[in-house]
Every structure is written in structure tokens, then in C-alpha cells.
Amino acid sequence: METSPLIQMNGITKSYGSNVVLRDIDLAVRRQEVVVVIGPSGSGKSTLLRCMNLLERPDGGDVRIKGQSLTAKGVDIAAVRAEVGMVFQRFNLFPHMSVLDNVMLAPVQVRKRPPEEAKAKALALLAKVGLTEKADAKPESLSGGQAQRVAIARALAMEPEILLFDEPTSALDPEMVGEVLAVMKTLAAEGMTMVVVTHEMGFAREVGDRLLFMEQGAIVEEGVPREMFESPRQERTKLFLSKVL
Amino acid sequence: MDFRFDIIEYYAPQLLKGTLLTIGISLAAIVVGSALGLGVGFGKMSSVRALRWPVSAYINFFRGTPLILQVLIVHFILIPPILGTTNGVVAAIAALGLNCAAYTAEIYRAGIQSIDAGQREAAYSLGLTRRQAMRFVILPQAVKRMIPAFGNEFIVLIKDSSLVAWIAVPELMYWSNAMKGQYLRVWEPYLTAALIYFILTYSLSKLLGYIERRV
Ligand SMILES: Nc1ncnc2c1ncn2[C@@H]1O[C@H](COP(=O)(O)OP(=O)(O)O)[C@@H](O)[C@H]1O
Ligand SMILES: [Mg+2]
Numbered sequence: 001m002e003t004s005p006l007i008q009m010n011g012i013t014k015s016y017g018s019n020v021v022l023r024d025i026d027l028a029v030r031r032q033e034v035v036v037v038i039g040p041s042g043s044g045k046s047t048l049l050r051c052m053n054l055l056e057r058p059d060g061g062d063v064r065i066k067g068q069s070l071t072a073k074g075v076d077i078a079a080v081r082a083e084v085g086m087v088f089q090r091f092n093l094f095p096h097m098s099v100l101d102n103v104m105l106a107p108v109q110v111r112k113r114p115p116e117e118a119k120a121k122a123l124a125l126l127a128k129v130g131l132t133e134k135a136d137a138k139p140e141s142l143s144g145g146q147a148q149r150v151a152i153a154r155a156l157a158m159e160p161e162i163l164l165f166d167e168p169t170s171a172l173d174p175e176m177v178g179e180v181l182a183v184m185k186t187l188a189a190e191g192m193t194m195v196v197v198t199h200e201m202g203f204a205r206e207v208g209d210r211l212l213f214m215e216q217g218a219i220v221e222e223g224v225p226r227e228m229f230e231s232p233r234q235e236r237t238k239l240f241l242s243k244v245l
Numbered sequence: 246m247d248f249r250f251d252i253i254e255y256y257a258p259q260l261l262k263g264t265l266l267t268i269g270i271s272l273a274a275i276v277v278g279s280a281l282g283l284g285v286g287f288g289k290m291s292s293v294r295a296l297r298w299p300v301s302a303y304i305n306f307f308r309g310t311p312l313i314l315q316v317l318i319v320h321f322i323l324i325p326p327i328l329g330t331t332n333g334v335v336a337a338i339a340a341l342g343l344n345c346a347a348y349t350a351e352i353y354r355a356g357i358q359s360i361d362a363g364q365r366e367a368a369y370s371l372g373l374t375r376r377q378a379m380r381f382v383i384l385p386q387a388v389k390r391m392i393p394a395f396g397n398e399f400i401v402l403i404k405d406s407s408l409v410a411w412i413a414v415p416e417l418m419y420w421s422n423a424m425k426g427q428y429l430r431v432w433e434p435y436l437t438a439a440l441i442y443f444i445l446t447y448s449l450s451k452l453l454g455y456i457e458r459r460v
């Protein structure tokens with residue numbers, strides 16, 4: 001294992017007005033690690049994730065990616081975000097572009113890849129998520145599961161160091177959850193570093209290297225998923241797990 | 246009632262010239278107003294207070310005072326020091342364009358803010374800069390939603406351009422007034438002008454409807 005973590009968060013705090021959403025969070029994510037975050041709605045899971053690519057700016061504390069501080073002055077935020085992929089609950093595909101253009105946009109505009117090269121890469125990624133035949137389709141014609149797989153391909157096209165997933169299967173019909181989780185499992189097996197907010201406890205148990213339980217803006221407990229599911233140390237973890245398992 | 250088609254026929258060349266000038270002034274004002282409105286709209290959305298305040302004042306002034314006054318102010322107060330002389334056509338385009346910008350600014354703002362925040366976030370998460378996100382993700386979607394509002398604004402502008410007859414710009418309204426003065430008749434000049442304005446606005450609304458279906 002590498003010594004310096006890919007993501008290092010120290011003393012992260014965040015409030016919206018008087019609503020304290022993150023309370024002094026410390027978290028390190030090592031390369032190739034899959035960290036699964038669970039917790040009740042409103043506990044700050046999304047906010048924590050969004051602090052990792054500065055979609056939200058923490059009020060206090062420091063976020064480092066590969067040792068480089070994101071919160072320091074003069075940091076090129078766009079350049080940092082290019083290395084940190086994100087997959088959203090609502091997919092957020094660009095509806096005015098074809099599936100292929102969704103995947104090619106950032107490599108061409110941000111990485112300045114030649115369009116031909118970006119297209120070949122995009123088609124390879126669409127093949128990887130099983131959607132080659134949808135390359136020319138518009139997002140509106142996709143099912144939820146297909147849309148989320150395109151969103152994953154779009155994030156992968158930037159060859160990010162790490163992928164953040166914010167409840168990637170929560171907006172899906174139950175029969176489509178499996179196809180998205182399958183893609184995520186493949187990525188994990190290939191060594192992609194991932195932070196995954198999810199309610200899919202099966203995925204957490206099977207794929208997660210580490211499980212974090214959040215409540216009221218704090219990490220209440222963390223550990224190896226299997227152990228935490230079987231013998232949670234904190235009462236609050238026990239209570240939450242008894243409701244969701 | 247005797248409706249004298251012969252005087253319409255006699256005045257046809259002037260009415261045609263006037264109509265062409267009405268179209269020209271309106272088109273120029275639409276271009277000026279749309280371009281300026283984009284800047285004003287972004288100013289209104291800016292996080293910089295020192296920028297938002299004058300922009301709001303601009304919008305409030307042009308939306309809150311009579312257009313005819315704006316035309317007179319631009320013509321008699323604003324343009325002479327710049328050009329060294331009055332110039333009706335320039336003043337007409339400037340006044341209508343400035344007024345139009347105050348309305349299109351709100352159309353741009355509303356259109357841009359109507360796009361789901363998730364679109365911007367997805368663009369940012371891929372490493373796009375604010376400018377790139379605006380250009381490739383937000384604006385293409387917003388523009389489509391803006392088309393009906395722009396259409397209304399342009400139709401209003403064509404009709405409002407008749408006010409510049411007050412500063413003797415020889416457009417359609419001016420010539421129908423002249424016609425009335427020469428023959429001391431009201432039906433022929435006013436009905437003819439009304440019909441021409443109607444044809445202009447009706448064709449524009451049809452054209453915009455077509456564009457809206459195509460994009
Ligand atoms: N942009 C925002 N403005 C104000 N409050 C917010 C905003 N985003 C999140 N919150 C609040 O922060 C808290 C945590 O939200 P979130 O991180 O989305 O929780 P989770 O993802 O665990 O459901 C909630 O109380 C939510 O209402
Ligand atoms: Mg959430």
C-alpha cells in the first residue's frame with residue numbers, strides 16, 4: 001500500500017446558515033480503495049462527497065488530492081475536478097447531446113484530445129458499459145439504468161484518479177439496479193479508487209473495503225463492512241442497520 | 246363610405262420605403278438588444294455587487310419609463326454629443342436596442358436559471374470551466390427555452406418601432422401620418438399601416454414557431 005492517501009480530508013466543517021452539516025470530518029482514501037458511505041437522509045453524505053471535488057466549498061479544514069490542497073488560494077479548481085469523476089443520483093446527462101457527445105465533450109474540451117481519438121476512446125467505454133448501440137441515441141431515449149451507465153462512461157472518459165458515486169442507483173427502477181452495480185463492481189475489481197454513497201448494503205458488503213456510517217454530519221463508525229454489519233460497535237449504527245438490513 | 250384605394254396606390258412607394266425602414270430598424274435593434282442583453286443579463290447574475298447594482302438600475306429604468314421618452318432622450322440628449330448632430334435612424338436603433346436589451350436580459354437570466362443545477366454540476370465535475378459549462382452545456386439548452394420569449398419581445402419591438410415617427414424617422418408610421426396630413430383622411434393611411442404591421446408581426450410569429458419546432 002502507498003503511504004500517502006489519494007484523498008485526505010482534515011477537520012472538514014460545513015454549515016448552511018445555522019444548519020451544521022459536516023462536523024470536523026477526518027477521512028483518508030487510499031489508492032484502489034472502495035469506501036462505502038451509509039447513513040440516514042440528511043446526515044451529510046452528499047455534502048461530504050461534494051467537498052471532495054469542491055462542488056461545495058468546506059467552511060473549515062483541508063482537502064488534499066495526491067497531497068495537493070484544494071482549499072488553498074489560487075488552485076485551478078477545474079483542473080482538480082478533471083481528476084475526480086462524479087456520478088450523480090439523477091444521472092445529469094446533457095440532454096441536447098447524443099450519448100457519444102456526452103462522453104466525448106470533456107476529453108475534447110478539457111483534455112484537448114483530438115476528436116477522432118476521443119471518439120475511439122468513448123466508443124470503447126460505451127462498449128465496456130454495454131451500450132455500443134446507443135452511441136447516437138439521445139439521453140431521453142435511455143432507460144434509467146442505461147443513462148447511469150452512460151454517466152459512468154462519461155466520467156471514465158476523463159481517466160480520473162478517483163470516482164465519486166452519490167446514490168447512483170437510488171433513482172432507478174429496482175430491475176435496473178443490478179446492471180449499474182455490475183459496472184461498478186467491474187471498476188472496483190480493476191482497481192478504481194471509489195467513494196460510494198449508497199443504500200445497497202449487498203454492494204457495500206461485497207465490494208466495499210471500508211464502510212463509513214454517518215449521522216448528523218459526523219462519521220459515527222467505520223470499519224470492514226462485513227464486521228460492521230455483523231457486530232456494530234455503536235448503538236446508533238446498530239439502530240440504523242437494523243432498519244436497513 | 247368611400248374608401249379611396251387610389252390614394253393608397255399613389256402613396257405605395259413611400260409606404261414601401263417606410264416598411265423597409267421599419268424592418269431595418271427593428272432588425273438592427275433586435276441584434277443590438279440581444280447582444281447587449283446577454284451582457285446585461287450576465288451582469289444581473291454576477292456575484293459582484295458593484296456590477297449588479299448599475300445593471301439593475303439600467304433594467305429598471307428601461308422597463309419602468311415610457312419608451313417614447315427613452316426615444317426622445319436618446320435622440321435629443323444622448324446622440325448629439327456623440328455624433329455632433331442629431332440622427333433619427335441611429336437614435337431609433339439605439340433607443341429601441343437599449344430598451345430591448347433590458348427585456349432580453351431578463352429572458353437570458355430566466356432561461357439560464359431555468360436549467361437544472363445538476364447540469365452545471367455535471368459539467369464542473371468533468372473539469373469544464375465556468376465558461377465552458379456555460380457555452381457547451383447551459384446556453385444550448387437555455388436558448389431553446391428562450392425562443393418563445395424572444396419571439397414575443399421581437400414582436401413588441403416591431404410594433405413599438407412606430408414610436409420613432411415622433412423623431413421624424415421616415416418609417417411606416419411616419420409615412421402613414423404624412424399621408425393623413427396630405428389627404429386629410431384617416432381610414433386609408435391608418436388601416437393600411439395596421440395591415441402592414443400585422444403582416445410583419447404575424448410572419449415573424451410564424452417563423453419563430455417554425456424555428457422552435459425545428460431546434
Ligand atoms: N445547498 C444547500 N443549501 C442549504 N442546505 C443544504 C444544501 N445542501 C444540503 N443541505 C442540507 O444539508 C444537510 C445534509 O444534506 P446532504 O449532504 O444532502 O445529506 P445526505 O446526502 O446524507 O442526505 C441537510 O440537512 C440538507 O438539508
Ligand atoms: Mg444525498
